[in-house]
Amino acid sequence: MDTSRRTLLGMAAMTPLAGTLLASKTRTTPAVDASAAARERIHERYFPDIILRNQDNKKFRFYEDVVKDRIVTINFFFSKCDGVCPRITANLVKVQKLLGDRVGRDVFMNSITLKPEEDSPKVLKHFAEMYHVRPGWNFLTGKPADIELLRQHMGFTNPDPRLDKETEQHIGNVRYGNERLMLWAACPGMGDAKYIAESIGWVIRND
Amino acid sequence: MYYNVYGEKVSRARHNEMLNAAKNRRELVAAGLTSRRDLWKMGLLTAGGMLVAKSGLSAQSNSGSPGSFNLCVVGNQAASPPTTPFVEKLVVMPQAMPVASLSPAHTKSPNTAAGEVRSGDDQAFDQFPPQLLYNFVQHTLNVIMSPQLPMQTVWGFDDSNGNATSPGPTYAAHYGVPQLTRNNNALPPASQNGGFGLPSTTTHLHNAHNPSESDGNPCDFYEIGQFCDQHYPNVLAGFSSTNPPNGDINEALSTLWYHDHRVDFTSQNTYKGLLGFYLLFNQFDTGDEGTGFHLPSYPQFDIPLAFADKVFDPKSGLLFFDTFNLDGILGDKFLVNGKIQPFFEVQPRRYRFRLLDTGPSRFYQYFVTDLNNLSQQNPYWLIANDGNLLPNPLQITSVRIGPAERVDIIIDFKPFAGKTIYLENRLRQINGMGPVPPAGFVSGQIECSGNGFSDILPAGQGNLLLQFRVSGTSVSDGSVDPATHPTFYSLPDTTATPRVTRTFKFDRLNGQWSINGQFMNCGAITPRSIFANPPRLQVQQNSVEHWILSNGTGDWTHPIHIHLEEHQILSRTAGLSVATNTAPLSAAERSRKDVSQLHPNERVLLFFRFRDWLGKYPIHCHNVVHEDHAMMGLWNIVPQGDTVLVP
Numbered sequence: 001m002d003t004s005r006r007t008l009l010g011m012a013a014m015t016p017l018a019g020t021l022l023a024s025k026t027r028t029t030p031a032v033d034a035s036a037a038a039r040e041r042i043h044e045r046y047f048p049d050i051i052l053r054n055q056d057n058k059k060f061r062f063y064e065d066v067v068k069d070r071i072v073t074i075n076f077f078f079s080k081c082d083g084v085c086p087r088i089t090a091n092l093v094k095v096q097k098l099l100g101d102r103v104g105r106d107v108f109m110n111s112i113t114l115k116p117e118e119d120s121p122k123v124l125k126h127f128a129e130m131y132h133v134r135p136g137w138n139f140l141t142g143k144p145a146d147i148e149l150l151r152q153h154m155g156f157t158n159p160d161p162r163l164d165k166e167t168e169q170h171i172g173n174v175r176y177g178n179e180r181l182m183l184w185a186a187c188p189g190m191g192d193a194k195y196i197a198e199s200i201g202w203v204i205r206n207d
Numbered sequence: 208m209y210y211n212v213y214g215e216k217v218s219r220a221r222h223n224e225m226l227n228a229a230k231n232r233r234e235l236v237a238a239g240l241t242s243r244r245d246l247w248k249m250g251l252l253t254a255g256g257m258l259v260a261k262s263g264l265s266a267q268s269n270s271g272s273p274g275s276f277n278l279c280v281v282g283n284q285a286a287s288p289p290t291t292p293f294v295e296k297l298v299v300m301p302q303a304m305p306v307a308s309l310s311p312a313h314t315k316s317p318n319t320a321a322g323e324v325r326s327g328d329d330q331a332f333d334q335f336p337p338q339l340l341y342n343f344v345q346h347t348l349n350v351i352m353s354p355q356l357p358m359q360t361v362w363g364f365d366d367s368n369g370n371a372t373s374p375g376p377t378y379a380a381h382y383g384v385p386q387l388t389r390n391n392n393a394l395p396p397a398s399q400n401g402g403f404g405l406p407s408t409t410t411h412l413h414n415a416h417n418p419s420e421s422d423g424n425p426c427d428f429y430e431i432g433q434f435c436d437q438h439y440p441n442v443l444a445g446f447s448s449t450n451p452p453n454g455d456i457n458e459a460l461s462t463l464w465y466h467d468h469r470v471d472f473t474s475q476n477t478y479k480g481l482l483g484f485y486l487l488f489n490q491f492d493t494g495d496e497g498t499g500f501h502l503p504s505y506p507q508f509d510i511p512l513a514f515a516d517k518v519f520d521p522k523s524g525l526l527f528f529d530t531f532n533l534d535g536i537l538g539d540k541f542l543v544n545g546k547i548q549p550f551f552e553v554q555p556r557r558y559r560f561r562l563l564d565t566g567p568s569r570f571y572q573y574f575v576t577d578l579n580n581l582s583q584q585n586p587y588w589l590i591a592n593d594g595n596l597l598p599n600p601l602q603i604t605s606v607r608i609g610p611a612e613r614v615d616i617i618i619d620f621k622p623f624a625g626k627t628i629y630l631e632n633r634l635r636q637i638n639g640m641g642p643v644p645p646a647g648f649v650s651g652q653i654e655c656s657g658n659g660f661s662d663i664l665p666a667g668q669g670n671l672l673l674q675f676r677v678s679g680t681s682v683s684d685g686s687v688d689p690a691t692h693p694t695f696y697s698l699p700d701t702t703a704t705p706r707v708t709r710t711f712k713f714d715r716l717n718g719q720w721s722i723n724g725q726f727m728n729c730g731a732i733t734p735r736s737i738f739a740n741p742p743r744l745q746v747q748q749n750s751v752e753h754w755i756l757s758n759g760t761g762d763w764t765h766p767i768h769i770h771l772e773e774h775q776i777l778s779r780t781a782g783l784s785v786a787t788n789t790a791p792l793s794a795a796e797r798s799r800k801d802v803s804q805l806h807p808n809e810r811v812l813l814f815f816r817f818r819d820w821l822g823k824y825p826i827h828c829h830n831v832v833h834e835d836h837a838m839m840g841l842w843n844i845v846p847q848g849d850t851v852l853v854p
Binding site: 037205 | 360396398400402403431522527529530531532640720721726728730732762
């Protein structure tokens with residue numbers, strides 16, 4: 001992987017430095033290698049390949065198995081959260097219903113616990129059953145340090161360090177994105193479920 | 208010169224440390240060494256157990272900065288490769304040129320069969336038939352931002368007359384000359400976006416008094432191969448209400464800008480280059496210093512300047528956008544009109560500059576700096592706020608603006624003949640929360656800044672944005688001397704009793720940006736309609752309202768923009784509930800505005816007179832990262848409005 005990345009970046013670096021105009025006047029086809037490098041850069045920066053387990057105790061590597069080549073939603077929660085989590089989870093249940101059989105086929109939903117020491121796969125299984133969650137939605141746990149690393153990488157952080165330490169204050173946004181097309185955005189987890197489903201549709205593209 | 212991610216100058220040694228840390232970090236990830244223990248061994252994990260991954264790349268391994276991911280630890284993130292400033296000329300965007308005809312011809316109703324996406328029929332096409340037609344095409348461009356960086360693929364506008372630039376060509380429009388722009392989406396497929404940007408667009412003409420279907424509403428987006436015809440009547444507010452038939456001259460606009468406004472993706476798409484200027488002239492602000500108000504002539508001495516701060520990948524040198532940021536994005540490279548730190552050769556006379564903060568999240572405070580005489584104050588003239596000429600010029604030594612705000616200034620270079628001077632940003636900002644509060648301000652954000660930090664950096668230690676090389680040859684200057692106290696427009700009266708006073712609390716709950724606890728929702732996008740369904744509130748056409756903007760987010764600063772009508776700030780009040788401690792408005796703020804800064808723990812009372820058009824418009828934070836994360840709402844203008852107090 002490392003070698004191929006170097007090759008790609010090398011090609012990008014050979015892009016000629018011609019032109020001192022504000023912009024060239026001709027239409028150009030963007031270099032495919034530049035996009036490949038950009039995708040790799042996004043991978044490096046946001047998606048550490050940590051090991052997670054879902055509610056069925058199945059093992060997932062975060063980048064290779066959860067995100068890569070997929071359209072995903074990602075949010076953070078914990079099972080005993082009585083702040084914003086219940087509303088957000090209930091909302092996402094509605095989103096799953098609205099997206100219907102696209103979930104598990106086109107879209108993969110992921111909720112990652114912020115309290116992995118409490119939320120074992122068994123606890124997560126019980127939690128998912130309580131909300132009548134259907135297939136295509138993973139509830140994920142892992143090593144606490146790994147989860148913290150992932151949270152930091154994914155930007156689910158608060159710029160005020162004191163607030164950032166309070167798990168009850170955790171970020172309630174739902175990130176949605178298309179890894180292959182490098183389209184990433186986020187919406188509030190407490191927002192209107194119908195509108196969240198519509199928003200996710202914006203990154204379900206074939207281009 | 209070396210900078211860190213906040214745009215602060217750092218030593219070369221420090222910069223090398225940062226680059227090394229970045230390299231280490233990449234190698235770690237590539238090697239799969241991401242466990243806490245591995246990172247700790249490598250010294251990349253801070254005492255608080257946090258890796259500074261969100262904002263970039265940590266140099267703490269070498270410098271041993273204390274604390275965790277922390278506001279107090281500034282300047283520990285490297286991003287862009289070094290670039291040499293002031294080696295490239297300032298580029299002035301070309302003037303947009305019209306086309307003879309559009310094919311297919313414009314139709315009053317949206318031409319959906321031909322691929323047009325528009326929210327409804329033209330409201331005033333017959334009343335203001337376009338005299339000029341423009342065919343703007345959005346497509347990719349390869350540009351050089353610095354000779355030391357590789358060619359960058361960005362998105363720009365092409366006027367179909369050979370002017371294809373980013374920022375896009377500048378419109379030189381005139382009141383009384385209605386025009387129509389066909390905006391075409393010819394962007395490449397998403398797989399070629401280079402890491403950010405959605406090829407789905409809607410072009411907003413910021414601050415125009417335009418009908419809803421031509422406003423470029425965030426929800427009125429269109430896809431690759433589609434287009435939208437936008438009718439710009441170039442008519443003064445009040446033409447069909449308070450001041451028929453031509454409108455109120457005291458509502459004249461001058462410096463507007465166009466930019467992509469695609470809901471959820473505005474920050475990415477504008478950062479990628481979809482923006483430009485729209486100048487609006489009239490019989491007073493003529494663009495000719497021999498007539499009217501005698502302001503410096505366009506385009507020779509009247510220069511639009513688009514400011515942007517960006518980040519480039521340290522490895523590839525390619526433009527980078529932090530799509531996972533929820534707070535606000537700062538860059539460490541400062542661009543003016545698409546070039547990093549350019550120089551501009553000027554004559555020793557007066558120039559009008561139209562300064563625009565294109566965001567995404569940085570505020571600027573502009574000073575004129577002579578590096579050979581740092582103790583000298585260099586006053587200049589403020590003539591317009593948000594593109595609205597003030598009643599009279601104001602002599603100032605600095606002015607602060609936030610994302611989307613504009614100021615028009617006049618600098619007289621005569622005293623600097625033969626010298627090299629700079630336009631410098633001396634405002635300190637370390638994250639997306641807004642400028643650092645002034646020293647002594649009680650604030651959680653800056654509890655760590657009590658030890659001598661100030662919101663204003665010393666002269667010469669800020670960000671040198673633009674270098675002026677003033678030639679020594681004396682020249683004629685036919686423009687008005689602002690010191691003679693010329694009079695421009697009067698401020699419209701604000702004593703009318705409001706029909707309703709509404710409150711908008713800008714808030715944040717668990718990182719979710721909201722207005723009055725509600726989130727942006729386009730509602731039913733199809734079928735397209737000029738009315739939002741459902742709207743947050745219904746304003747009655749041709750009525751006066753007071754709007755209270757209230758900051759529920761503590762230490763954050765939000766630049767709040769409301770489309771269609773300008774407002775005037777009636778008061779700024781500290782605190783959120785009891786009307787005490789009203790701060791006096793600065794002279795610069797006694798003006799018409801379309802973006803008002805909502806400072807920490809503050810309420811701002813605004814006067815509005817909503818006129819002329821019907822349809823939907825947004826209110827939103829113009830820190831576009833907040834905007835893209837739902838800090839926006841839609842309201843309608845309708846014949847019979849509601850009186851919802853907290854929409």
